[in-house]
């Protein structure tokens with residue numbers, strides 16, 4: 001790649017328009033990061049076809065065309081998210097969030113802090129392929145009334161999802177947390193799902209991202225540990241064992257030697273977890289080097305979740321409650337699930 005190209009790329013990267021940091025730039029004379037009308041025309045057809053199918057399809061499993069998927073590939077650098085093309089105006093640095101130096105003893109060994117400024121994209125990566133982000137939605141937004149959008153985001157599109165997925169013979173995970181659309185009301189005061197599904201809602205540190213309420217989104221996160229972390233040696237469910245293991249895991253994820261916990265009855269675990277020399281109800285665990293119950297002896301790595309850990313995560317609209325508080329909407333934008 002020649003020097004001019006690199007400079008052009010840098011200029012394009014600094015001049016403007018996309019994402020959080022406000023001011024609209026001068027426009028981009030080099031065409032490196034905004035799709036030109038010609039590039040849209042020249043896009044391979046199968047991809048166009050898929051987009052239009054997706055736009056019109058009401059199916060819960062997206063349709064796929066009768067061609068080999070290689071020919072439908074539109075963005076060969078789809079692993080590069082739109083955030084990488086943020087115009088930083090030599091002022092804002094959203095890049096540090098993802099491109100970082102390694103920390104000894106931690107799992108992130110990418111060591112790509114240089115990408116905060118290098119702009120070393122591959123040839124296809126030089127162009128921002130996320131065309132949907134360049135659509136001017138002003139007109140469409142103007143056509144939506146406040147009452148209309150409030151009505152839309154208060155509709156429940158979650159409760160029917162499991163049934164639709166099953167009817168479509170979906171082989172992946174089927175949502176199994178009842179009433180999650182009601183957000184906090186689906187959980188007890190300790191954060192456990194009231195439906196017995198063993199999901200636990202937890203709080204987390206805010207971190208720069210695109211789900212901020214200022215961007216019209218909010219979200220939640222739930223964790224569920226595999227059965228062996230919730231049962232005793234003879235396979236009986238135990239809330240004490242589950243709570244102790246969740247706290248032990250949290251300590252290890254955070255790199256702590258001891259941690260506060262939900263009330264746990266040590267007698268149910270047969271281990272003096274707070275180290276005070278007797279069995280009682282504890283709110284603090286000082287022995288975080290191994291799990292308890294059926295998971296006793298299970299591999300426990302610092303900063304690592306155990307195999308089989310599940311996460312559930314919904315992205316919501318920002319809604320307003322009857323009493324005027326900001327709350328997650330009933331309607332979900334996305335339901336995300338992950339299992340280690």
Ligand code: HEC
Pocket residue numbers: 079080081083084085086087088093094095096097098099112115116117118119120121122125
């Ligand atoms: C939300 C996380 C995230 C943010 C924020 C982010 N990046 Fe990235 N970036 C990625 C991921 C994921 C990839 C693809 C995997 C990889 O190559 O590291 C990537 C790839 C890249 C690449 C290509 C690297 C290669 O080897 O091909 C460059 C260059 C880059 N990012 C620059 C930036 C710049 C500059 C910023 C800030 C303006 C930025 N990124 C912000 C996640 C992010």
